[in-house]
Amino acid sequence: MVNPRYQKRLERCGHLMKExxxxxxxxxxxxxLFYLTGDGRLCAYAMVTQGGKVALGVxxxxxxxVKQVAHFDHLVGFEDEVGMIHSIAHYFxxxxxxxxxxxxxxxxxxxxxxxxxxxxxxxxKGVTVKDCTHIMSELRIVKDAEEIENIQRAAKVADxxxxxxxxxxxxGLSESQIAAESEYAMRQNGAEGFWRTYVSxxxxxxxxxxxxxxxxxxxxxxxxxxxxxxxxxxxADMCRTVxxxxxxxxxxxx
Amino acid sequence: MVNPRYQKRLERCGHLMKExxxxxxxxxxxxxLFYLTGDGRLCAYAMVTQGGKVALGVxxxxxxxVKQVAHFDHLVGFEDEVGMIHSIAHYFxxxxxxxxxxxxxxxxxxxxxxxxxxxxxxxxKGVTVKDCTHIMSELRIVKDAEEIENIQRAAKVADxxxxxxxxxxxxGLSESQIAAESEYAMRQNGAEGFWRTYVSxxxxxxxxxxxxxxxxxxxxxxxxxxxxxxxxxxxADMCRTVxxxxxxxxxxxx
Numbered sequence: 001m002v003n004p005r006y007q008k009r010l011e012r013c014g015h016l017m018k019e020x021x022x023x024x025x026x027x028x029x030x031x032x033l034f035y036l037t038g039d040g041r042l043c044a045y046a047m048v049t050q051g052g053k054v055a056l057g058v059x060x061x062x063x064x065x066v067k068q069v070a071h072f073d074h075l076v077g078f079e080d081e082v083g084m085i086h087s088i089a090h091y092f093x094x095x096x097x098x099x100x101x102x103x104x105x106x107x108x109x110x111x112x113x114x115x116x117x118x119x120x121x122x123x124x125k126g127v128t129v130k131d132c133t134h135i136m137s138e139l140r141i142v143k144d145a146e147e148i149e150n151i152q153r154a155a156k157v158a159d160x161x162x163x164x165x166x167x168x169x170x171x172g173l174s175e176s177q178i179a180a181e182s183e184y185a186m187r188q189n190g191a192e193g194f195w196r197t198y199v200s201x202x203x204x205x206x207x208x209x210x211x212x213x214x215x216x217x218x219x220x221x222x223x224x225x226x227x228x229x230x231x232x233x234x235x236a237d238m239c240r241t242v243x244x245x246x247x248x249x250x251x252x253x254x
Numbered sequence: 255m256v257n258p259r260y261q262k263r264l265e266r267c268g269h270l271m272k273e274x275x276x277x278x279x280x281x282x283x284x285x286x287l288f289y290l291t292g293d294g295r296l297c298a299y300a301m302v303t304q305g306g307k308v309a310l311g312v313x314x315x316x317x318x319x320v321k322q323v324a325h326f327d328h329l330v331g332f333e334d335e336v337g338m339i340h341s342i343a344h345y346f347x348x349x350x351x352x353x354x355x356x357x358x359x360x361x362x363x364x365x366x367x368x369x370x371x372x373x374x375x376x377x378x379k380g381v382t383v384k385d386c387t388h389i390m391s392e393l394r395i396v397k398d399a400e401e402i403e404n405i406q407r408a409a410k411v412a413d414x415x416x417x418x419x420x421x422x423x424x425x426g427l428s429e430s431q432i433a434a435e436s437e438y439a440m441r442q443n444g445a446e447g448f449w450r451t452y453v454s455x456x457x458x459x460x461x462x463x464x465x466x467x468x469x470x471x472x473x474x475x476x477x478x479x480x481x482x483x484x485x486x487x488x489x490a491d492m493c494r495t496v497x498x499x500x501x502x503x504x505x506x507x508x
């Protein structure tokens with residue numbers, strides 16, 4: 001499937017790779033796969049050459065689905081980790097890469113994934129590895145019109161989710177039940193999922209990652225609500241703090 | 255806070271560390287932190303010695319919250335990554351560890367996290383690193399009575415979530431809307447969150463990770479639903495495939 005959007009992104013990616021001395025990159029972070037190929041799923045990889053060729057490896061079960069949605073030059077299904085490693089070796093050969101520098105996502109890859117991508121049965125000996133996180137960040141920092149539209153849609157869904165959460169706040173409900181109202185409203189209004197929902201109340205409002213618990217809201221509590229709906233792969237982030245019941249003068253002036 | 259449950263787990267952990275030649279472990283996977291300290295949160299770490307001493311590092315904002323819920327011997331709050339690295343160095347000194355083997359979670363740590371935990375300003379030169387994933391797995395594979403109760407509670411919540419999803423299945427609703435009904439019911443019935451909800455329909459039913467999309471269900475579709483509520487840190491997994499409308503003879507015999 002040839003799609004000018006991905007051709008253009010791959011071209012920009014190739015320029016950045018050239019500038020920073022990367023001959024090929026091997027991506028597996030879903031958001032990055034989505035950006036360069038139009039499909040981002042778990043347990044998949046994309047090998048992208050400086051010249052903009054894309055080879056995708058996905059679970060065997062997913063081959064037909066990927067064919068429908070992704071931009072790629074080569075596609076292979078694998079049954080397990082060994083199959084994945086061998087398919088990577090195959091693409092190194094196919095692209096005629098036996099030396100040079102391979103970019104990997106150091107902010108995403110676990111030690112174990114790193115071990116598979118750089119396994120002697122996957123990566124040619126002459127190929128060294130380097131972090132490519134900065135390239136993906138630089139590539140994705142400027143959004144095109146369609147991306148901006150997706151973010152705007154996500155922001156609207158966040159509005160709806162925040163509204164539902166704030167309306168639900170009352171004594172006796174748990175943090176998780178507030179999250180329930182918000183997530184329900186967001187899915188009904190076009191979210192395909194969430195990048196977490198935070199609801200933290202009372203003594204928990206100031207913690208760094210306020211994942212909802214079964215703590216019940218009490219009159220006078222402050223409640224921090226943070227929603228992140230995902231719409232077509234793009235997310236918005238909206239955070240509000242509200243009071244259960246009438247706020248005190250101190251709470252109001254704070 | 256001295257709690258015999260964690261004392262016992264730490265003792266067993268110490269035995270396994272001794273058997274496999276680990277002097278100290280540095281954990282950050284929330285489920286493992288939760289198992290050994292009673293609190294599992296993001297951006298936190300636990301340094302655990304062979305002798306069962308626990309030093310916790312958490313975001314500064316979370317110190318009071320952690321004090322209420324966690325089992326630990328030492329607790330420090332940090333403002334940022336540099337603070338985290340220095341606090342790790344401090345605990346190596348405090349526990350008088352300047353050489354030996356450090357266990358790290360290779361199936362959880364990204365390259366970047368690995369870089370912080372093994373930074374020359376964090377880890378003494380004489381300390382080498384090794385994967386400790388197998389120890390945590392062996393430790394956690396046999397569940398105690400309270401853990402079994404938590405899993406049973408999660409299984410009951412999964413029942414409720416599956417029931418809500420199956421009842422919601424009808425033409426014209428999106429996969430995400432089916433997930434909405436299921437997640438709402440689970441949060442109302444005691445889930446504090448989910449480890450994903452999969453809903454995949456029609457041509458998507460056989461893919462490996464069927465995260466819900468905005469695809470609308472059609473009459474005759476098969477729909478795969480997979481729910482994983484989390485109750486008190488423990489999860490259940492229930493998967494069912496149902497048909498939109500009356501199944502064909504072929505679907506029924508399959």
